[in-house]
Amino acid sequence: MPTYNEMSREELLQEKSELEARFEEVKAKGLKLDMSRGKPSASQLDLAMGMMDVLNSDSDLKCEEGIDCRNYGVLDGIREAKQLLADMMEVSIENVIIYGNSSLNVMFDTVSRSMTHGVMGSTPWCKLDKVKFLCPVPGYDRHFAITEYFGIDMINVPMTPTGPDMDLVEKLVSEDESIKGIWCVPKYSNPQGITYSDETVRRFAGLKPAAKDFRIYWDNAYGIHHLYEDKQDYLPEILLECKKAGNPDMVYKFCSTSKVSFPGSGIAAIAASTNNLVDIKKQMTIQTIGHDKLNQLRHVRFYKDIHGMVEHMKKHADILRPKFEAVLDVLEKELGDLGIGSWIRPRGGYFISFDALPGCAKAIVAKAKEAGVVMTKAGATFPYGKDPQDSNIRIAPSFPTPEELAMAAEIFVLSVKLVSIDKILETK
Amino acid sequence: MPTYNEMSREELLQEKSELEARFEEVKAKGLKLDMSRGKPSASQLDLAMGMMDVLNSDSDLKCEEGIDCRNYGVLDGIREAKQLLADMMEVSIENVIIYGNSSLNVMFDTVSRSMTHGVMGSTPWCKLDKVKFLCPVPGYDRHFAITEYFGIDMINVPMTPTGPDMDLVEKLVSEDESIKGIWCVPKYSNPQGITYSDETVRRFAGLKPAAKDFRIYWDNAYGIHHLYEDKQDYLPEILLECKKAGNPDMVYKFCSTSKVSFPGSGIAAIAASTNNLVDIKKQMTIQTIGHDKLNQLRHVRFYKDIHGMVEHMKKHADILRPKFEAVLDVLEKELGDLGIGSWIRPRGGYFISFDALPGCAKAIVAKAKEAGVVMTKAGATFPYGKDPQDSNIRIAPSFPTPEELAMAAEIFVLSVKLVSIDKILETK
Secondary structure, eight states, X not given: OOOGGGSOHHHHHHHHHHHHHHHHHHHTTOOOEEESSOOOOHHXXXXXXXXXXXXXXXXXXXXXXXXXXXXXXXXXXXXXXHHHHHHHHTSOGGGEEEOSSOHHHHHHHHHHHHXXXXXXXXXXXXXXXXXXXXXXXXXXXXXXXXXXHTTOEEEEEEEETTEEOHHXXXXXXXXXXXXXXXXXXXXXXXXXXOOOOHHHHHXXXXXXXXXXXXXXXXXOTTTTOBSOSSSOOOOOOHHHHHHHTTOTTSEEEEEESTTTSOTTSSOEEEEOOHHHHHHXXXXXXXXXXXXXXXXXXXXXXXXXXXXXXHHHHHHHHHHHHHHHHHHHHHHHHHHTTTSSEEEOOOSBSSOEEEEESTTOHHHHHHHHHHTTEEEOOTTTTSXXXXXXXXXXXXXXXXXXXXXXXXXXXXXXXXXXXHHHXXXXXXXX | OOOGGGSOHHHHHHHHHHHHHHHXXXXXXXXXXXXXXXXXXXXHHHTTGGGGTSSOTTSOOBOTTOOBTTSSOOXXXXXXXXXHHHHHHTSOGGXXXXXXXXXHHHHHHHHHHXXXXXXXXXXXXXXXXXXXXXXXXXXXXXXXXXXXXXTOEEEEEEEXXXXXXXXHHHHHHHHOTTEEEEEEOXXXXXXXXXXXXXXXXXXXXXXXXXXXXXXXXXXXXXXXXXXXXXXXXXXXXXXXXXXXXXXXXXXXXXXXXXXXSOTXXXXXXXXXXXXXXXXXXXXXXXXXXXXXXXXXXXXXXXXXXHHHHHHHHHHHHHHHHHHXXXXXXXXXXXXXXXXXXXXXXXXXXXXXXXXXXXXXXHHHHHHHHHTXXXXXXXXXXXXXXXXXXXXXXXXXXXXXXXXXXXHHHHHHHHHHHHHHHHHHHTTO
């Protein structure tokens, strides 16, 4: 089959007419499908229902250290929860603080603290004329929302198949003292599913920032969220790499169990150097008496240890894998040869990233919505919601059922085709 | 019996010698007792153990609105949790946002947001030369720690038996635009157990602050924490009073279930006007996807409604009342006639406040520690930890057993007597 670009105006109009007929058919079904957010499905949540039973009124609610988890105290988390999340983050237990239910909240607090109190003694960012963050794009909209909320200028850095464009990152970071951070989802990235290469990680660890208070915001949200047991990406551990490179304090690592146990009812953590943790605890000790230790205990009693968690994640993978494959198969079958879009086949994470012809993303999302499929807003994967190419669309296949997904994917490719034909026709 | 001041030098020395002998006796027991923090005792925590059973793997984990509480979503709390805490706070459900596990964290975030983003469009406080808070004293150390952390100047306002000195509050607030807030624990106050009078509340509601972004931080931590069923204090509802006075936006009200269910594993809330809630949600929607809905559901399923919570609080009272009375009885019996200290008999809350002779508080706390009784650090009830009179001591009788308390109270009064005699001897 020729690509759409190779087709004549007449051929395109003919194709369009057939696609429109099919589109009207599916539209008439009045579907309501949501591929907009990275939400686990009910069957994934069912996997952790045992967590509802591990603590009951007969349970010993003391943690290993003998502390009554029902009462006040323990600022930075009970030891066994620290150990579990340390193993999940591949760091030492002494580098971990356990937080509440949301790693997003930890990241927000980290930026907020830097605004009001600086970083390890630096000038509070709110006292500076200008603060900037580097934002690998496409990226995670909620990261960008935090920096936008605090009035931090965001600079786009293109993603490559091996991670952010490190030539650009190194150049910008070393030249501009107002650049204070970079948002990273280093493994199975949101939305592309890219895992940073070993070289990229090493180059991150070796950065020579002009700003002493520059930090890498390493949101390892999908560290154990593989889709394939036999095809897993490997990511060097950033705290150790930074330490080896003589930059032990340059990174904050974030994680949570939101997509392991229950979103909203999981536990979150930060990992960082001792110097950073001392700095963080100065805030934390004022902010709270401590986070929910019963929920920490509930997680440890359910998963027992990192092995239990890894086994649990295989069950998630068994549910997610067919969904990803269903969407990817439709994309490949229907769009593979047409030259109107590209995507990467991820080995983990929660998203598929689709790059349409420039200028088509918004129209595709709008078109899919006509037929009842809600996609992430076009542009959302870029700072300020502005995709300069109007090209990137994030597909979140986790929540719908496989049957719904097959239908949603068909509507999506129909929308891509229809919008792309219109775009190509403009030039014919 | 004469007061210590009326006694001669010789009489005092004789008394001191007897007290010292008794002190050495109890000291020799090598006790380890803690009256420092307002922690519920294990038997109080046992009251809520049923909460560990209300959710299990067979439970329907959907809230009233049909939302799966295991998944992402619902920024400001599930409806039934809002209703429960609205009733607890005596406000309408539409004025409530449910947060995570700690009202302290909500207060911290409220000040932090004001620093970086101002209040309903005002200049961010971090951009101002000077920001001040009024601090009724004695007060809650963790409140003062928040304002100190953010570099906010704290101005002491003396407490009276009816609440803060309102003449002074009205004067300062109306004259000084840099005064942006006041910390209040209006019912069974920390540490005195004072409930603001109706007139005090009305005068609060009628304040005419020079600063448009002035807010009353109304921490109603002990709103339903009565000690006596038949002797309860009544506090007019501040949101309504502010509305009546034409100042609907002037107050934030905070509460949590920390001392209702489990400290650290409770749920917290803020109540405020619609204008304030809109402002707050602008931050919240960036900060988190939502708080722990399963824990919200757990609370509602356990307490069912405010009636269930009120009944539950009677059980807390049954445990706490004898403890308070044990301490108060020792104070009255041993110190009642001696003129070396004063205190108020609280009808609720978690503390007894003791005012020693000026210049004696630190020495008394140190003396008690010698015999193994840990008290709240002297000065802690004042901003910057500085009690200008060195007089106030906070007694927290909730955690020890009644037997321990009797012993601790004896050591405390011995310490008060010994230190007071030394102080009076200086002048004889």
